[in-house]
Amino acid sequence: MADYTKMWQDLGLDIESHEALLSVLGKAYADIFLVQKNRPEGMKYFDFVMSEVHGLRIKEIMDAKAQGRIVVGSYCTFVPEELVLAVDGVAVGLCAGAEFGFEAAETLLPRNTCSLIKSVFGFKLGRVCPYLESCDIVVGENTCDGKKKAYEILAPLVKDFYVMDMPQVKSEMGRKLLREEYRKFMAKLEMESGKEITPASLKRGIEIVNEKRKAMLRLNALRAADPTPISGLDALLINQVFFHDDPVRFTDSVNKICDELEIRVKDHTGVAPKGTTRLIVSGCPMAVPNWKVPMLIESSNAVIVGEESCVGERSTRWLTDVKGSTIDEMLDAIVDRYFNIDCAIFTPNPSRVNHVKEMVKDLHANGVIHYSLQFCQPYIIESNPVEKELEKSHIPTLRLETDYSQEDTGQLKTRIEAFVERLKKR
Numbered sequence: 001m002a003d004y005t006k007m008w009q010d011l012g013l014d015i016e017s018h019e020a021l022l023s024v025l026g027k028a029y030a031d032i033f034l035v036q037k038n039r040p041e042g043m044k045y046f047d048f049v050m051s052e053v054h055g056l057r058i059k060e061i062m063d064a065k066a067q068g069r070i071v072v073g074s075y076c077t078f079v080p081e082e083l084v085l086a087v088d089g090v091a092v093g094l095c096a097g098a099e100f101g102f103e104a105a106e107t108l109l110p111r112n113t114c115s116l117i118k119s120v121f122g123f124k125l126g127r128v129c130p131y132l133e134s135c136d137i138v139v140g141e142n143t144c145d146g147k148k149k150a151y152e153i154l155a156p157l158v159k160d161f162y163v164m165d166m167p168q169v170k171s172e173m174g175r176k177l178l179r180e181e182y183r184k185f186m187a188k189l190e191m192e193s194g195k196e197i198t199p200a201s202l203k204r205g206i207e208i209v210n211e212k213r214k215a216m217l218r219l220n221a222l223r224a225a226d227p228t229p230i231s232g233l234d235a236l237l238i239n240q241v242f243f244h245d246d247p248v249r250f251t252d253s254v255n256k257i258c259d260e261l262e263i264r265v266k267d268h269t270g271v272a273p274k275g276t277t278r279l280i281v282s283g284c285p286m287a288v289p290n291w292k293v294p295m296l297i298e299s300s301n302a303v304i305v306g307e308e309s310c311v312g313e314r315s316t317r318w319l320t321d322v323k324g325s326t327i328d329e330m331l332d333a334i335v336d337r338y339f340n341i342d343c344a345i346f347t348p349n350p351s352r353v354n355h356v357k358e359m360v361k362d363l364h365a366n367g368v369i370h371y372s373l374q375f376c377q378p379y380i381i382e383s384n385p386v387e388k389e390l391e392k393s394h395i396p397t398l399r400l401e402t403d404y405s406q407e408d409t410g411q412l413k414t415r416i417e418a419f420v421e422r423l424k425k426r
């Protein structure tokens with residue numbers, strides 16, 4: 001990687017802490033990803049993106065800012081990239097996945113806050129995230145209680161923190177609220193960027209994001225093959241890069257790897273032998289560099305064939321209808337698309353478990369690992385009925401609750417191995 005110290009200094013990063021973080025991440029990446037056998041050639045692009053995730057990509061973002069484009073960061077898949085692209089902005093995901101700066105975070109938050117929220121604070125207080133520091137607007141959404149209350153504390157620490165309200169029920173009123181919030185967000189984007197959203201610019205935004213999602217749907221479908229042509233770790237990585245990369249280049253790179261995977265499927269080439277135990281992981285999002293559980297699963301004689309998560313199918317399924325020609329019609333189509341998202345903040349939330357069942361069937365999975373972050377009430381509480389419903393449908397399910405530390409890896413590994421053994425005996 002070139003020397004980006006000056007750029008990081010200009011962004012106000014704590015250079016020493018940032019270097020320490022990058023060196024831990026670089027080592028973890030090499031130990032987890034680069035040691036995998038028989039990886040598709042197309043993963044080289046994603047390895048490169050990861051090696052430059054705080055370097056070249058940030059430089060591109062800074063260049064975009066210098067050309068007058070705004071940078072909009074968000075923590076949730078409910079924030080539509082289509083709208084940001086409609087003002088020629090750059091959308092970046094900020095969901096933090098590392099155990100960094102938790103001590104500092106706990107001076108502002110209760111200890112029993114989920115790791116994801118603590119990580120958001122750790123990154124901000126420790127000044128180690130160049131994405132967060134390059135944002136012109138940071139969007140917080142009133143989803144779970146943890147996030148919405150934590151945002152009250154985060155807001156004064158961030159230059160322009162914008163809160164989007166969110167429905168909690170899939171009702172006509174809920175849909176109206178989401179539409180109104182997206183409408184207000186459009187006005188905010190227009191004001192900050194000084195650019196008007198036109199039918200043409202909105203259509204372009206929708207088309208770019210649709211193409212990105214289509215490429216991901218293609219990738220997901222290819223994982224139905226046995227042997228599976230790509231590891232769950234690599235597929236998760238692509239899902240993580242989804243939130244950071246330039247959308248058009250990302251789409252091209254995913255389509256390229258899909259071309260390669262199609263050949264692998266035809267040739268019956270896979271990353272694990274045919275008949276390896278196949279699992280779906282369902283639950284909380286796994287933001288970069290949260291790779292612990294997938295790494296444990298794939299080193300236990302199993303392969304992950306799908307992610308029912310916001311860093312997974314909850315973000316990539318459903319396209320936005322492009323038939324509309326007015327802004328109102330297109331906004332309706334965007335609301336229709338996003339209102340499908342079956343996050344556990346919704347009550348009730350039956351479509352989520354139905355989707356897990358569909359994934360098990362379509363991807364020929366043998367079982368489901370339900371993944372919750374400790375103290376995440378929505379997903380932990382929902383994990384009980386999800387497990388019951390899956391087991392009722394004869395889908396073996398293992399519920400895991402963990403955090404970002406490495407302390408429980410031994411215990412998790414034992415439970416995962418026992419689960420895989422149980423599936424093999426069926």
Ligand code: SF4
Binds near residue numbers: 285344
């Ligand atoms: S799990 Fe819910 S709150 Fe978290 S990113 Fe997904 S939609 Fe947003």
Ligand code: SF4
Binds near residue numbers: 116
């Ligand atoms: S993991 Fe759970 S508690 Fe944490 S931010 Fe996401 S929904 Fe909220």
